[in-house]
Amino acid sequence: MAEIPEESLQLVEDTQKGKFLTFSVGKEMYAIEIKFVTEIIGIQPITEVPELPEYIKGIINLRGKIIPVMDVRIRFIKKPVEYNDRTCVIVIEVKDISIGLIVDNVSEVLSIADVDIVPPPDMNKEAENKYIKAIGKVGKEVKLILDCERLINNNDAQAISKIA
Amino acid sequence: MLISSTDNTNEDGVDILANNLDSEPMLELFVFETFELISQLENIILNNEEANSIGIQINEVFRIVHTIKGSAAMMNFNSIVSLSHSLEDVFYHIRENQPENVDYSTLVDVVLRSLDFLKNEVNAIQIGSNLDNDVSIIVQEINEFLSLLKNENGLQKPKAVSTDFNMQKNNEVPEVTGENHFKALIFFEDGCEMENIRAFTLMHNLEKVANVISYCPKDIIEDQETIEIIRSNGFEIQFRTDLCIDNVKTLLSNTLFMKDIKLETISPIKNKHSSEENDNTGRDNNQITVKQSMISVNISKLDILMDLVGELVIMQDMVIQNPELEGLALNSFNKASRQLQKVTNEIQDAVMSIRMVPLSATFQRMHRIVRDMGKKLDKDVKLEFIGEETEVDKNIIEHLSDPLIHLVRNAVDHGIESPEEREKKGKSRSGKITLEARNEGGDVWIIVRDDGKGLDRENILQKAKKQGLLKKPENELTDREIYSYIFLPGFSTKKEVDEFSGRGVGMDVVNKNIEEVGGTVRVDSSMEIGTTITIKIPLTLAIIDGMKVRVGKSIYVIPITSIKESFKAQESTVIKDEANKSEMMMIRGDCCPILRLHEFFKVQPDTTNLEEGIIIVVENESRVMCLFADELMGEQQVVVKAMPGYIKKVNGISGCAVMGSGDISLIMDVSRLLNIS
Amino acid sequence: MKVLIVDDAAFMRMALKSIVEKSGHEVVGEADNGRKAAELCRILSKEGKKPDLVTMDITMPEVNGIQGVALIQEFDEKIKVVMVTAMGQKSMVQEAMENGAFDFIVKPFSEDRIKSALTQIQSILERNRV
Numbered sequence: 001m002a003e004i005p006e007e008s009l010q011l012v013e014d015t016q017k018g019k020f021l022t023f024s025v026g027k028e029m030y031a032i033e034i035k036f037v038t039e040i041i042g043i044q045p046i047t048e049v050p051e052l053p054e055y056i057k058g059i060i061n062l063r064g065k066i067i068p069v070m071d072v073r074i075r076f077i078k079k080p081v082e083y084n085d086r087t088c089v090i091v092i093e094v095k096d097i098s099i100g101l102i103v104d105n106v107s108e109v110l111s112i113a114d115v116d117i118v119p120p121p122d123m124n125k126e127a128e129n130k131y132i133k134a135i136g137k138v139g140k141e142v143k144l145i146l147d148c149e150r151l152i153n154n155n156d157a158q159a160i161s162k163i164a
Numbered sequence: 165m166l167i168s169s170t171d172n173t174n175e176d177g178v179d180i181l182a183n184n185l186d187s188e189p190m191l192e193l194f195v196f197e198t199f200e201l202i203s204q205l206e207n208i209i210l211n212n213e214e215a216n217s218i219g220i221q222i223n224e225v226f227r228i229v230h231t232i233k234g235s236a237a238m239m240n241f242n243s244i245v246s247l248s249h250s251l252e253d254v255f256y257h258i259r260e261n262q263p264e265n266v267d268y269s270t271l272v273d274v275v276l277r278s279l280d281f282l283k284n285e286v287n288a289i290q291i292g293s294n295l296d297n298d299v300s301i302i303v304q305e306i307n308e309f310l311s312l313l314k315n316e317n318g319l320q321k322p323k324a325v326s327t328d329f330n331m332q333k334n335n336e337v338p339e340v341t342g343e344n345h346f347k348a349l350i351f352f353e354d355g356c357e358m359e360n361i362r363a364f365t366l367m368h369n370l371e372k373v374a375n376v377i378s379y380c381p382k383d384i385i386e387d388q389e390t391i392e393i394i395r396s397n398g399f400e401i402q403f404r405t406d407l408c409i410d411n412v413k414t415l416l417s418n419t420l421f422m423k424d425i426k427l428e429t430i431s432p433i434k435n436k437h438s439s440e441e442n443d444n445t446g447r448d449n450n451q452i453t454v455k456q457s458m459i460s461v462n463i464s465k466l467d468i469l470m471d472l473v474g475e476l477v478i479m480q481d482m483v484i485q486n487p488e489l490e491g492l493a494l495n496s497f498n499k500a501s502r503q504l505q506k507v508t509n510e511i512q513d514a515v516m517s518i519r520m521v522p523l524s525a526t527f528q529r530m531h532r533i534v535r536d537m538g539k540k541l542d543k544d545v546k547l548e549f550i551g552e553e554t555e556v557d558k559n560i561i562e563h564l565s566d567p568l569i570h571l572v573r574n575a576v577d578h579g580i581e582s583p584e585e586r587e588k589k590g591k592s593r594s595g596k597i598t599l600e601a602r603n604e605g606g607d608v609w610i611i612v613r614d615d616g617k618g619l620d621r622e623n624i625l626q627k628a629k630k631q632g633l634l635k636k637p638e639n640e641l642t643d644r645e646i647y648s649y650i651f652l653p654g655f656s657t658k659k660e661v662d663e664f665s666g667r668g669v670g671m672d673v674v675n676k677n678i679e680e681v682g683g684t685v686r687v688d689s690s691m692e693i694g695t696t697i698t699i700k701i702p703l704t705l706a707i708i709d710g711m712k713v714r715v716g717k718s719i720y721v722i723p724i725t726s727i728k729e730s731f732k733a734q735e736s737t738v739i740k741d742e743a744n745k746s747e748m749m750m751i752r753g754d755c756c757p758i759l760r761l762h763e764f765f766k767v768q769p770d771t772t773n774l775e776e777g778i779i780i781v782v783e784n785e786s787r788v789m790c791l792f793a794d795e796l797m798g799e800q801q802v803v804v805k806a807m808p809g810y811i812k813k814v815n816g817i818s819g820c821a822v823m824g825s826g827d828i829s830l831i832m833d834v835s836r837l838l839n840i841s
Numbered sequence: 842m843k844v845l846i847v848d849d850a851a852f853m854r855m856a857l858k859s860i861v862e863k864s865g866h867e868v869v870g871e872a873d874n875g876r877k878a879a880e881l882c883r884i885l886s887k888e889g890k891k892p893d894l895v896t897m898d899i900t901m902p903e904v905n906g907i908q909g910v911a912l913i914q915e916f917d918e919k920i921k922v923v924m925v926t927a928m929g930q931k932s933m934v935q936e937a938m939e940n941g942a943f944d945f946i947v948k949p950f951s952e953d954r955i956k957s958a959l960t961q962i963q964s965i966l967e968r969n970r971v
Contacts, residue, residue: 047828048718049807050765051814059808059820061828066820068810097810152810190855197852227849230900234927235852237949356954357947361931365938365945385931418965420923420944420958460851 018111020136022143023090023103025072030103031110031136031143036092040106043087044069060100062091069100075151076131094148101151110143112136117145194235195290196460198244201228202279202286203525209275210531216268218258226255232282243299244285250306251278257310263317274309276532278302343406345377345430348416351398356421360384360391363399366419373415374405402430463558466519473508473515474707474803478822480508481800485825512707520555523601523610526565527552530572530599537576544583544594545576554601556608560701563681564610567674571612571697572597574671579616579695589692591615607683607725610699619647619689627655644786647687651675682818684784684835708804710821710831712797713780715761716768719829720793721802721821726834728781728788730796733774747774749790751781758790759837764816770794784835791837804831842963843869843890847878847909848898848925853948857896857925860955866894866963874901875909882913882920894962895922897942899933907937914941921962925950 020031021040046058046069055074059066069089074080081104089100116137133147205228208221218225229252236244254274258266281302288295350366352359363384367376379401381390405412409429416425484501527549538545556564580586580595587593600611621643628634628649634641649655653672678685683701702708702725710721738758739748747758758779762769771777771794780791802821807814818833844861846868848854858868869890872878878895885891895913899906910922924937924945934945946958 045827047820047830048765048767049811049814049817049830052811056811059811059828061822061826066805066808066822066828068808098808099810190852190859193855194852197850224902227900227902230927231850231853234948235850237927238853238856240949353957357928358926358931358934358945361934361938361945364935368938385935414968418969420946420961422961 018113020110020112020143020145021090021106022108022110023088023106025076025104026078029107029141029143030072031112031145032090032092032148033145034109036094036148038091038093038098041089041091041100042085043083043089043102057102060089062098062100065098067091067098067100069102070152071102073102073104092148092152094152097152099152110136110138112138112143112145120144191239191289192462193460194239195286198232198235198282198286201232202282203528204228206276206279206532207528209272210535213268213272213535217266218255218268222255222259226252226259229255241285241289241295243295243297244282246303247278247281247299247306250303250310251275254306254310254313257313261317263313265316266313270309274306276536278306343404344408344412345402345404346409346412347400347402347428347430348412349398349400349426350416350422351424352394353421353423354395358391359394359399360388362419362421363390363394363401366399366416367401369418370401370403370405370415373407374403374412377402377404398424461518466515466558469515470519473512477508477512477707477801477803480504481823482826516557516707519558521558521561522553522555523561523564524549524552526561526568527599527601529565530568533569533572534576534597537573541577542582543576543580545580546594546596547572548596548598550598550600551602552599554603554608556701560681563677564699564701567677567685567699568599568610568612570671570674572599575612575614575616575695579614579618581617604700607700607702610701611696612699613694613696615694618691618693619650619687619695620691621646621689624649628652631655643689644687647689648685650687651685679835682833682835707801708831709799710802711780711799712823712829713761713778713791713793714795714797715765715793716770718765718767719797719823719827720761720765721800721829721831722780722782722791723831723834724799726782726784728783730778730780733777733779733790733792735775738774749779751788751790754788756781756788756790758792760792762792764837782834782837784838787838789838802829802831842866842893842959842966843885844959845870845872845878845881845885845892845895847872847875847895847901847906849873849901850898853898853925857955860952861896861959863952864956864959866959875904875906875912877904878909879912879916882916886917891917892920893966894959895920896946897922897924897937899924899926899930899937907933907940910937910942911940921966923958923962 016033016035019034021034021037022029022031024030041062044060044062046060048058049056049068052058052068055071057069057071060069071080083102086105088103088106090103090106091098091100093099117134118137120132120135131147131151132144133150134145136143136145205225208218208225208228212218212221229248233245233248233252236242236248254271257263281297281299284297285295288297350363352362356362361384363379367379370376379399381387381393381397381399384390384394384399407415409427413425413427416422416427480501484505489497531547534545534547537543575597576595580597581589581591583593586595596615598611598613600609600613602609602611625638625641625646628646629638633649633652633655636645651671651674655671675685678699678701681701683699686698686700687695688698689695708721709724711724711727713720713722733749737750739750739755740746741748747760749756749758758774760772761767762772769777774792777792777794778796780793780796782789782791800823802823804819804821806819807817814830816833816837817830818836819831820828821831823829844866846854846857846861848857848871851873854871854873858871861868869885869892870881872881875897878897882892882895897906897909897913901909904912906924910924913920913922918941921943922937922941924934924942925948926934926937926945927948934942937945943962944958946954
């Protein structure tokens with residue numbers, strides 16, 4: 001296989017740096033680093049799989065590739081809602097794992113400068129907090145930057161295999 | 165990669181080929197071919213052990229060793245070269261001198277050990293690690309064997325090979341008067357090797373048109389020293405011929421690797437032309453090449469092809485069963501799509517058949533195991549094959565090898581008795597292990613049968629009890645269930661541990677490996693008659709015939725091969741066990757547990773009334789169960805896909821399949837379902 | 842030149858083929874024993890693809906290279922057969938030369954050795970053609 005030259009990889013990372021995809025779940029606006037995002041699709045028919053944690057809704061067929069989908073609402077212990085035509089699946093790839101994140105609504109791609117990114121307040125009271133890596137300030141608004149690795153890993157994989 | 169880690173020049177400082185060539189495919193082919201040759205040689209050696217002689221297959225044996233040596237030399241794998249060179253010497257001696265006293269059993273030992281060494285080396289090459297094993301020990305062992313062989317048989321003169329042909333007596337020499345007298349001093353290119361033979365050949369060619377008067381050095385054939393002389397001083401030859409100097413030059417330069425020719429005329433030249441051999445060949449240059457009828461293909465390419473065919477089948481269904489076509493009269497469309505389906509089916513079959521390999525190679529490997537263990541344990545064991553030509557998917561074969569090794573080992577170790585013991589029992593002194601393969605529907609059965617002492621039912625039972633493995637009351641256990649405990653991890657009935665088996669690891673590998681490819685293992689045994697272990701595996705992993713069943717909105721696929729029957733239930737045949745909250749059903753006198761799929765998979769069904777839905781009776785390993793679903797949706801061939809790694813294993817599900825609609829259905833793992841309940 | 846490669850080891854054929862093709866010559870066929878080599882020569886000739894050069898291993902199953910040379914020379918003396926031999930097989934080489942082999946190359950060979958042999962044979966062929 002032809003290898004991508006080092007510089008062009010560098011280039012890709014550079015152009016992606018500081019860019020975030022923002023989306024909403026409930027009232028909150030979240031952001032994830034663009035480098036994790038593979039694509040964004042509308043909601044798909046989901047095949048339920050038994051024995052999975054509640055927030056893993058099942059599997060979908062992404063052009064022949066089968067990937068699991070996670071309902072971010074349930075993951076953050078928010079009230080589940082019916083999916084509608086604004087519901088989106090953000091397909092991300094983290095550490096060779098492809099997974100779809102079901103979110104209420106995808107809004108835009110933003111640049112957030114390093115100086116505008118601050119560590120999250122140490123609140124430690126809500127489930128979603130442990131998945132927040134940082135807080136991004138955009139004008140007067142605040143975006144919660146997600147820690148993708150934690151979101152999909154963080155004992156959950158183990159939890160899943162334990163059930164099986 | 166690996167090549168660069170080894171020395172890139174051979175002893176003579178010649179750049180080896182691997183340096184210059186595309187070494188990746190070369191290396192791959194080298195590894196593949198050398199493994200093949202090693203196993204061919206191993207089989208010949210083992211198959212002739214009974215006859216106690218290699219017999220006429222010596223030529224074949226010699227050729228194999230010679231080929232291994234040649235290829236390894238090209239790649240500069242010196243340990244392989246020196247080992248195969250020593251082996252070649254032994255076989256050369258046997259072939260040429262046909263010694264009468266050959267300690268065949270020692271020969272076999274030495275050869276097998278050498279082959280093990282070679283296998284290790286090739287393995288190391290394959291994974292790209294360094295070749296740092298010490299070859300000298302085994303080489304010395306071979307050499308000692310050879311000198312012993314030579315001593316015991318007296319030093320016979322090698323059979324006359326045509327080394328003694330005499331130039332003067334060469335009757336092809338035309339009468340040459342030789343008007344011109346020449347002296348030529350010839351140097352060959354450095355490193356072209358065997359210069360003495362080159363000199364001899366040159367002279368031989370010259371003799372056709374000339375009278376050789378003298379040459380130097382003499383005795384070029386017999387005396388190896390002459391090679392060095394020719395290298396440093398050149399080869400001098402004087403001859404008389406009618407040809408002119410130009411023609412002589414041409415003639416002499418019709419030889420490869422000529423570095424320099426000094427040609428002197430000793431007598432006056434007369435110009436005379438003689439016709440020289442000249443070459444004339446066709447000069448059209450079109451592209452027809454005659455290829456070999458066999459090629460070797462990387463398995464990963466076949467995997468890709470297989471995946472693509474799978475996609476093709478799915479896409480075809482998407483087109484043909486497209487909802488937009490519903491209700492339209494499409495006569496010619498339907499006709500064409502039937503044709504299309506026929507062709508895709510054929511492609512599928514063809515691709516499958518490419519991946520099928522006969523079990524014989526896997527079976528052949530067992531010869532070695534039976535021999536080594538029999539020798540060690542002083543047992544006389546014959547190995548017999550039935551149906552070894554049966555073919556199985558390449559991926560499955562890989563999962564079969566280890567289980568078979570363990571089963572065969574176990575049979576030799578625990579099954580077959582010592583010759584004395586057998587004699588006492590009135591059995592033949594030598595035991596027999598049979599490996600049988602045959603097709604049964606969509607499955608392949610592989611049976612390992614021995615005529616040994618059989619499994620000790622009581623012993624196994626007691627042991628299982630002690631380890632707390634019994635899941636049922638003792639009197640409810642069938643013989644098969646008891647025997648199958650030998651496959652549980654940590655279960656070993658042998659009192660002491662030995663080299664081959666009895667560590668309690670191994671037999672559980674059998675179950676694990678076979679289950680991985682969707683197979684099952686069954687044990688039958690009777691005391692003093694023997695043990696039969698039957699492995700049932702699917703022909704292929706990739707495509708199955710499935711029955712679609714619906715539960716609420718979900719569609720599941722059950723492999724057709726495990727479905728016994730399906731019917732509408734009658735409430736009267738259902739037995740409810742309120743205490744255990746379980747339901748059963750009488751089918752022709754047998755009591756069958758019922759598994760409600762909606763409960764198992766926790767989905768919302770259309771109905772929970774047994775009479776309204778459908779009962780599907782599934783069977784695996786003679787265990788039977790009734791599955792309850794809403795309805796059957798018809799048969800479909802599906803391409804099995806693994807569940808995404810993130811999800812890991814789900815009970816009762818073996819994988820998933822993309823249906824014609826693009827939706828995913830889960831494929832049920834019937835053997836697991838039966839184990840869960 | 843049109844080259845036919847004869848060797849029972851697929852590995853050796855691949856090695857030779859890659860060098861022959863790299864040197865701008867055409868491999869018109871491959872065979873794994875002497876009999877098949879001679880048959881192939883006949884077939885190729887009918888297709889107008891008669892080999893100019895045959896590289897011939899010596900130790901092969903069924904019909905070895907020594908017999909193979911004889912068969913090919915019997916069919917057409919103009920085909921140049923070059924033996925590819927392991928070091929030390931001198932009596933075999935002699936026999937092969939007796940049977941009409943043109944020359945020999947010793948294994949293991951370097952790429953350059955084969956390239957130079959190919960160039961030399963080609964110039965010999967051209968010279969003789971003139």
